[in-house]
Amino acid sequence: MSLRSLFVDFNSYFASVEQHEDPSLRGRPVGVAPVAAETTSLIAASYEAKAFGVGTGTMVREARRRCPGIQIRVARPERYVVWHHRLMEAIDHAIPVGRVGSIDEVACELVGRQRRREVAEEIAQQVKNEVALAAPGGAIRCSIGIAPNDFLAKTASDMKKPDGLTVIELADLPHALHGLELRDLCGIGPSMEARLHEAGITTVAQLTAADKHRLRHAWGGIEGERMWGLLRGAWLPTAPTERGSIGHSHVLGPELRTPVGARAVLKKLLVKAAMRMRREEMLSGAMAVRIRFIGHDQRWERDLAFDPTDDSRELLRLLNGVLDSGNRRHPLPGPANATPLSVSVTLMRLVPRTQSSGSLFAPTQDTRRVDALVDRINNKFGYNKLYFGSMQLALEHDAAPMRIPFNRVPDTDSENEAGHDPLWLQSLNRFKAIAEGEHRRRERGGKGN
Structure with missing residues (x-):
């Protein structure tokens, strides 16, 4: 049995x-x-x-x-x-x-x-x-x-x-797996497959024959030993994890592939993340911003640390500072005259509100009341019934609609957008990686013609 x-x-x-x-x-x-x-x-x-x-x-x-x-x-x-x-x-x-x-x-x-x-x-x-x-x-x-x-x-x-x-x-192991490709196994994507190839493992038969030490080296840690056990049928339940970040990403529609459009979508994504963070009674002490451009493999990225906060206006101010930190002659950082393809913003270093004293420069109680009022109105009447004006262009084109966050089933009563659901997001994130790769491939192909 x-x-x-x-x-x-x-x-x-x-x-x-x-x-x-x-x-x-x-x-x-x-x-x-x-x-x-x-x-x-x-x-x-x-x-x-x-x-x-x-x-x-x-x-x-x-x-x-x-x-x-x-x-x-x-x-x-x-x-x-x-x-x-x-x-x-x-x-x-x-x-x-x-x-x-x-x-x-x-x-x-x-x-x-x-x-x-x-x-x-x-x-x-x-x-x-x-x-x-x-x-x-x-x-x-x-x-x-x-x-x-x-x-x-x-x-x-x-x-x-x-x-x-x-x-x-x-009794079927490992032979039942030998007809598969490495990428058929959960947890082995393009980068992990490349690392396995570097370790001399190019087939599932070779993977199942490798010892613990070799897989630990290939994975760069304990996950290699975990894979060794899973391949042999060991029962290793997934350990519960604590939320370390809240974020959203979006592949821009053609009408929003401009600096102004990309900035508007980034701001909408940030406000969505801040609203979720407040609902979970958390504060953020860091932000990661990512932008991919058509025809460029290297994405633009910036990380920023700050005193813990959950105030949308303060977070928007910090985001504007990040986006304006480059060459001020260009409305969007990154390669000159490049067309943005996708954007993402992630709030990190999350701490429970009760475990942080915040900053001496934290928003006043009145500011927090405004955030709470906006959240209540949007929860009751629909997401983005009240919003910041800088998000207008993104809203006009229905950019970054409901998503599904990771590891939870959406709470449609409080979120008003199925797209906030972690499960939908999980599927969308797989699509985004594929879509971005396809756009870059076609862009390079076009330049070669």
Whole structure:
């Protein structure tokens, strides 16, 4: 009875929700984009679209070229969050929901007799039946992996899609993994793959054969030993972590790829982060600002430390200082005349309000009351009903809408934007990395022609 984890992965989740809510899309190729623009990249594609070589990261206009009949839908994070909760409830009818990894993934722990293979497979089938009851019509499906730990169960869930069921037992290891590529394993991205190659590990077979010391060296720390254990089926629950930062990022739409547009979006992102921070009764003592430009691999970045605060106006003043610290002849720092592609701002060095005396120059009580009043109005009547004038351009173009923060399910009552949800953000962040790479690739290609 080595099986301890049942992992549920919803297939092409965003596109599947669109197909479920609009039956005319079922059986047809569908792509989901963050904004209505031909130059943006898809964040999801249905399996009908994938058959034409369209997938996450494909630019909209390229998707239309490869698949002339594709239907493009603008992402609706609020609906994806609603369905996330419905589907978690459906799973809970079959087995208690354990750790929610993202908006379309969840790991459940098998206990007692559930660890028997035949019982675990019965539970997996019950999960599929409950999903079918919650979303009749067959548009929303899931693949399920069963294994000795969450890492291997997630890996198993990816082996057979869509609507698959794969079981990996201890006796199947490590050979069951040898047909995979390194990047198929959770936690191995492009940079980690490059480090493994430098360590002489180019296949999963070589990875599973490596000893603890070699993996520790490749990972540069204890995570290498952790990977060694996970590959062998060790049950290593994820240790709880404390929040160390609050931030937001956004890939700019074509209409906002100007210095003025980028600054407006940065200010909106900062105010969103400050509002979240106040809701969690935290203060920030540092800020990180990042800007990427089309055709430039190197991003512009600045970090700033300051006395702990949660005041939006003080944080905006600090942001303006960072953006104006470069050449004043250019309204935006970074390469001269470069076109901004994406921006991000992160508040760091978070401390509970009760554990910090703040600064001698901290805002007055009246200032805090204004922040509290603005937050209450926006919570009650909708996000950005009251806002700073410097955010106007970003609001006109609906930039940086609701997102999903990491490691939590969105609180739609208090946030008023599904985009604040960590789970949606998690998925969007994966898209942003792909989209930025695609833009840079196309820019370099254009210069070479």
